[in-house]
Amino acid sequence: MPSKSDTKTHILDIAERHFARDGFAGTSLRAIIKDAGVNVAAIAYHFGTKEELYQAVTERFAAPVVREQLERLRAEVKKDGANLEGVLCAFYEPPLKLIKKMGKKGEVLSMFLGRAQTEPEPVFSLIDDHYQACRNEFINAFRKFLPDLEEGEYQWYFEFMLSLIVCFLTRHIPVRLRYTNDRDWEPEHVTGSLVEFCLKGMGKKN
Amino acid sequence: MPSKSDTKTHILDIAERHFARDGFAGTSLRAIIKDAGVNVAAIAYHFGTKEELYQAVTERFAAPVVREQLERLRAEVKKDGANLEGVLCAFYEPPLKLIKKMGKKGEVLSMFLGRAQTEPEPVFSLIDDHYQACRNEFINAFRKFLPDLEEGEYQWYFEFMLSLIVCFLTRHIPVRLRYTNDRDWEPEHVTGSLVEFCLKGMGKKN
DNA sequence: GTATGATTCAATCAGTTGATTGAATTTCAA
DNA sequence: TTGAAATTCAATCAACTGATTGAATCATAC
Structure with a gap:
């Protein structure tokens, strides 16, 4: 059949x-x-x-997400009035919107994307290579909108940005078991939270 | 023998x-x-x-770290002039100092602590239970120093705080392969970076 | 020295692992 | 309808998995 x-x-x-x-x-x-x-x-x-x-x-599952993140980033940096917030949105929105759009299957994509980032070898190298191009372009965007940082900080900022969404993807189920509020899982709300936290974290001290 | x-x-x-x-x-x-x-x-x-x-x-490996984080937290909230920064230091310093103190073996501890947090079942439940007490007390401290947030935000702030150190523990080796600066791995410097990013992330908008 | 309990050992268990074979079946174009 | 290619199948491979057994070895107190 x-x-x-x-x-x-x-x-x-x-x-x-x-x-x-x-x-x-x-x-x-x-x-x-x-x-x-x-x-x-x-x-x-x-x-x-x-x-x-x-x-x-x-x-099939993860590569399209990375591709869209890169497209969004390239569109974002060309814009008039481009800023760091736009860069962060370009990173966070594609996976979260896709997950939402996929409905029940989005939960699987969510878990897969999150877990893949934390697998031991031989998966780690596979995934890490996948993100190499992504990493370079996003770090270049950081350089543009956050001038005069040390090189190591740019590197870590990318890892922090990545780790926040990995955290969300892998933990939103156990977290929701502890505290449920359906609004928290609206992609707009989640993207907003991640972008805000990250944007503040990368910004100047209060 | x-x-x-x-x-x-x-x-x-x-x-x-x-x-x-x-x-x-x-x-x-x-x-x-x-x-x-x-x-x-x-x-x-x-x-x-x-x-x-x-x-x-x-x-043997992870439990003492959690215990020390809790002790530090309890001491910190009792202090005069206690603040959110102290809470974050109480969380980040114990593992990073211990890892530094252990020398070569600290690398193993580092990887183990980081990986354990992202294991599938049956390990996940084991580790998550371990952090349950820790989670509650830290979230209470957040409530004290960050009043009037929604309940979900406190939950996620803990997860973000945790994910940043997990990110560091699991990624500092590949990151250092891409960009090496020995100062970046001094525990004081690392703690400082994590605390600063997290503190700003949790703080008011600029 | 000998008895007792703690520890280590080789041998083995049944079940699972990823992978391969060659035969059977299905598909579809000519 | 026929023939070749694509696909599926049961059967099997050697290696490995976590776990257990009972005998051998060890340390130590008497």
Whole structure:
């Protein structure tokens, strides 16, 4: 019944859920194929190794987010009256809006994006390379709007900016279990909180 | 040759290095015992299951840090002229000073502390419970020094504060590979950066 | 020195891991 | 309808997984 792309897509759908929840090492191919109702060999046939399957998930799931962040950034710095706030919005809005748009599946994307950033090798290098271009361009934008900082500070500011959204993506479920307020999960509100915290953090002392 | 406590301690020494580098699921007991030069059964004898071994590492390695953070916090809020900056120092200083004091082994502690916070189940619950008491007391301190915020904001401020140090602990090695300046890794300087960013982030808008 | 308890050991368990094979099946164009 | 390519399948591989056993070794108090 399922055509080529059906099985392939279906495996990706299931795989991303498992990788998101259990991490790379904690996910077995058996668990995926059992859940997907396909044969083990299907993974080898369509993707190759476990690592290549993970890479495929990253490519379909995470790469578009990074691409949009970069597009938004480039548009933002060209604007009249461009500022640091716009740069931060360019970083935070794409993933949060996409997650919201995807509905239930956004929860999976959220977990996957967050977890991927904190995986041990061999995933770490894979993800880190992915963000290399992103990192350079955002740091250049920081240089533009936050002149005269030390080089190390620019580096750390990018990591801080990144870590705040990783924190949000991986923790919003446990946090909401402790304290629920549906408004807090509106992407506009979340983006606003992250941008505000980060903007103030990078700004001058009060 | 090795007495009881020797073997037990030695296993812990090796285990924490593996868990720090490869995560819980990515670490096999074989890898640990091979590295430690002991028998597989030694782990079962001294600790029990793999999960109990991880718990023992957490207890010896991470628990003292949390305890000191809480002690520092309690001392800080009692002070004359207590303020938010003191609260943040109480949170950031203990782990960073300990890591510095431990020298080479501090790198392992650093990685372990950072990674533990981002592990999937069953580790996540273990660690999260550990931080529950810590979380409540710090959030109460936020309430004191940052009055009239919404409840959700206090919750997220704690998570942000936590995520910044997790970011630092897990990323300082790759970041230093990209840009090295030894001064940046002095605990006073690091604490200063984290406290400043966080303090500004939590403060009023400029 | 000997008995007792603590510790270590090799051997082994059953189950899982990622990966591969070659045969069976399906798909679809000619 | 037929034939070649794409896809799926059951069966199997060797290696590894966490865990357990009972015998051997050790330390120590008597």
